[in-house]
Amino acid sequence: MEYTASPKPQLSSRANAFSIAALMSSGGSKEKEAAENTIKPLEQFVEKSSCPQPLAEPSLDSQADFGAGGGSPSSSSSLCTEPLIPTTPIIPSEEMAKIACSLETKELWDKFHELGTEMIITKSGRRMFPTIRVSFAGVDPEAKYIVLMDIVPVDNKRYRYAYHRSSWLVAGKADPPLPARLYVHPDSPFTGEQLLKQMVSFEKVKLTNNELDQHGHIILNSMHKYQPRVHIIKKKDHTASLLNLKSEEFRTFIFPETVFTAVTAYQNQLITKLKIDSNPFAKGFRDSSRLTDIERE
Amino acid sequence: MEYTASPKPQLSSRANAFSIAALMSSGGSKEKEAAENTIKPLEQFVEKSSCPQPLAEPSLDSQADFGAGGGSPSSSSSLCTEPLIPTTPIIPSEEMAKIACSLETKELWDKFHELGTEMIITKSGRRMFPTIRVSFAGVDPEAKYIVLMDIVPVDNKRYRYAYHRSSWLVAGKADPPLPARLYVHPDSPFTGEQLLKQMVSFEKVKLTNNELDQHGHIILNSMHKYQPRVHIIKKKDHTASLLNLKSEEFRTFIFPETVFTAVTAYQNQLITKLKIDSNPFAKGFRDSSRLTDIERE
DNA sequence: AGATTGACACCTAGGTGATAAATT
DNA sequence: AATTTATCACCTAGGTGTCAATCT
Numbered sequence: 001m002e003y004t005a006s007p008k009p010q011l012s013s014r015a016n017a018f019s020i021a022a023l024m025s026s027g028g029s030k031e032k033e034a035a036e037n038t039i040k041p042l043e044q045f046v047e048k049s050s051c052p053q054p055l056a057e058p059s060l061d062s063q064a065d066f067g068a069g070g071g072s073p074s075s076s077s078s079l080c081t082e083p084l085i086p087t088t089p090i091i092p093s094e095e096m097a098k099i100a101c102s103l104e105t106k107e108l109w110d111k112f113h114e115l116g117t118e119m120i121i122t123k124s125g126r127r128m129f130p131t132i133r134v135s136f137a138g139v140d141p142e143a144k145y146i147v148l149m150d151i152v153p154v155d156n157k158r159y160r161y162a163y164h165r166s167s168w169l170v171a172g173k174a175d176p177p178l179p180a181r182l183y184v185h186p187d188s189p190f191t192g193e194q195l196l197k198q199m200v201s202f203e204k205v206k207l208t209n210n211e212l213d214q215h216g217h218i219i220l221n222s223m224h225k226y227q228p229r230v231h232i233i234k235k236k237d238h239t240a241s242l243l244n245l246k247s248e249e250f251r252t253f254i255f256p257e258t259v260f261t262a263v264t265a266y267q268n269q270l271i272t273k274l275k276i277d278s279n280p281f282a283k284g285f286r287d288s289s290r291l292t293d294i295e296r297e
Numbered sequence: 298m299e300y301t302a303s304p305k306p307q308l309s310s311r312a313n314a315f316s317i318a319a320l321m322s323s324g325g326s327k328e329k330e331a332a333e334n335t336i337k338p339l340e341q342f343v344e345k346s347s348c349p350q351p352l353a354e355p356s357l358d359s360q361a362d363f364g365a366g367g368g369s370p371s372s373s374s375s376l377c378t379e380p381l382i383p384t385t386p387i388i389p390s391e392e393m394a395k396i397a398c399s400l401e402t403k404e405l406w407d408k409f410h411e412l413g414t415e416m417i418i419t420k421s422g423r424r425m426f427p428t429i430r431v432s433f434a435g436v437d438p439e440a441k442y443i444v445l446m447d448i449v450p451v452d453n454k455r456y457r458y459a460y461h462r463s464s465w466l467v468a469g470k471a472d473p474p475l476p477a478r479l480y481v482h483p484d485s486p487f488t489g490e491q492l493l494k495q496m497v498s499f500e501k502v503k504l505t506n507n508e509l510d511q512h513g514h515i516i517l518n519s520m521h522k523y524q525p526r527v528h529i530i531k532k533k534d535h536t537a538s539l540l541n542l543k544s545e546e547f548r549t550f551i552f553p554e555t556v557f558t559a560v561t562a563y564q565n566q567l568i569t570k571l572k573i574d575s576n577p578f579a580k581g582f583r584d585s586s587r588l589t590d591i592e593r594e
Numbered sequence: 595a596g597a598t599t600g601a602c603a604c605c606t607a608g609g610t611g612a613t614a615a616a617t618t
Numbered sequence: 619a620a621t622t623t624a625t626c627a628c629c630t631a632g633g634t635g636t637c638a639a640t641c642t
Contacts, residue, residue, distance in 0.1 A: 284628035579634040581604035
């Protein structure tokens with residue numbers, strides 16, 4: 001007598017893995033099933049870049065700190081010694097060059113980055129914490145934009161954590177690359193007007209270590225280091241496909257303070273503590289509430 | 298130290314009240330603030346129809362039962378003696394005329410309809426139960442469609458419930474009409490392909506009695522009888538506005554078994570019982586679980 | 595007297611890290 | 619020995635009807 005199920009499937013979220021063609025033709029993000037068969041990493045049509053064979057060049061992308069907020073950039077990137085993803089030398093159009101993107105949650109990201117951010121990955125998918133939240137400036141209020149995210153390897157290494165030293169060590173060469181996935185923000189396409197007044201939050205993106213994931217989650221290798229990236233694409237009126245997307249039509253933003261190591265269980269106890277203290281869903285593990293656990297017995 | 302708030306507002310849902318112009322120009326449903334000032338009932342540009350001055354003509358709309366499911370239509374409409382909203386004589390294009398819409402949750406709606414469906418309305422907004430869920434057939438897989446819903450008065454009366462007789466009585470003339478609102482399905486625009494394989498569920502629509510509601514909920518008068526309607530609009534490639542929308546470009550579907558009376562508290566106890574037994578969120582009030590309440594003491 | 599409101603207990607739904615067991 | 623998995627208690631977030639208090 002309980003009515004929850006439904007004869008036809010209902011896509012609850014519009015955020016999924018996508019083929020590039022589907023991305024631009026529908027402007028949305030709902031081609032769940034079709035996408036699995038036609039996944040193409042962003043790099044493939046952007047330019048040959050870092051994803052499968054990351055370069056070791058430690059050159060900071062010029063766009064990376066562009067509008068990264070009013071905080072002190074030195075403090076957030078001071079410990080960031082690993083080579084960053086070199087964003088390929090894009091020649092944006094004058095119009096796209098005006099776009100700025102800032103990381104809204106920079107203060108919290110900085111705290112994690114100082115300790116060495118870790119993100120749990122699970123078979124069913126785990127959210128990121130902190131969440132990537134960005135604001136845009138310089139967009140055309142009348143235009144439409146697709147905002148998306150991906151996560152690319154920082155280097156070609158596999159890591160392990162030395163508990164006795166409380167530090168990360170290189171443990172060898174990276175595992176084979178996994179199918180790259182784009183997370184198109186489910187509210188895409190945005191109007192420029194919306195982007196100017198709203199923040200774009202990637203809170204619903206999920207990370208998994210399941211190579212066969214069917215949910216469109218981003219697939220990562222455990223014990224590898226990753227860099228999230230945010231992309232914005234200006235949507236042409238009815239270009240049927242993105243296959244012929246030109247480099248002037250999109251921008252990529254990288255925030256070095258969002259680098260993290262994918263793990264199946266937290267390694268650094270300080271990271272665990274900071275997660276518990278700052279993530280509302282982990283409130284049950286905070287010191288103050290754990291004292292009252294005894295009282296409940 | 299807890300990070301949940303954000304400097305800029307983030308629209309969590311894209312479903313809101315809309316101006317028609319905003320509806321078609323963006324194809325989305327996000328003009329939250331602007332919409333409050335430019336609300337126009339669908340009727341206003343569709344045709345002069347029922348909303349403020351409902352007709353008393355008990356003519357069943359020809360589209361109403363069109364594809365209303367495989368159930369027995371006689372049982373669901375047999376008790377439906379109140380005059381239905383006469384959908385104005387639309388002349389759809391050949392293409393739009395092919396579109397069929399069926400109510401997926403018809404069996405449950407029938408059960409409620411036999412008792413006289415009631416829907417709670419609150420200041421903060423209350424979901425409908427059952428939920429309106431529809432499937433479409435005959436759409437062009439390559440086209441894009443906006444799917445929306447509204448709720449119009451069934452008649453010009455105000456009702457009251459006679460407890461001793463367990464029946465509804467006419468209590469006078471209807472209260473002044475409230476600002477009409479459209480609920481654009483948050484996944485709009487849909488591709489025809491999506492509509493053919495997915496169901497469209499209006500589970501997130503909320504009803505309120507707050508005339509000053511700022512959340513885009515549908516505003517209703519308590520103790521009045523209403524008819525939900527589902528509309529589908531074929532989106533032209535980049536028609537900037539819907540102001541010049543022609544009747545051939547959309548279709549309206551009405552399911553008589555979804556008529557309900559808006560209430561601030563349930564009147565018919567049989568309705569209360571059926572809600573408790575069929576809505577998962579009311580499981581705590583079911584007979585079986587209420588027996589175990591005693592055990593918990 | 596009828597209708598409305600707000601606090602409440604009880605759910606669904608799902609995001610946390612802890613933990614022990616399983617895997618490699 | 620290191621890593622991964624499944625289960626769990628404990629949260630957030632929010633959808634239910636109930637009930638007593640309030641409004642009109």
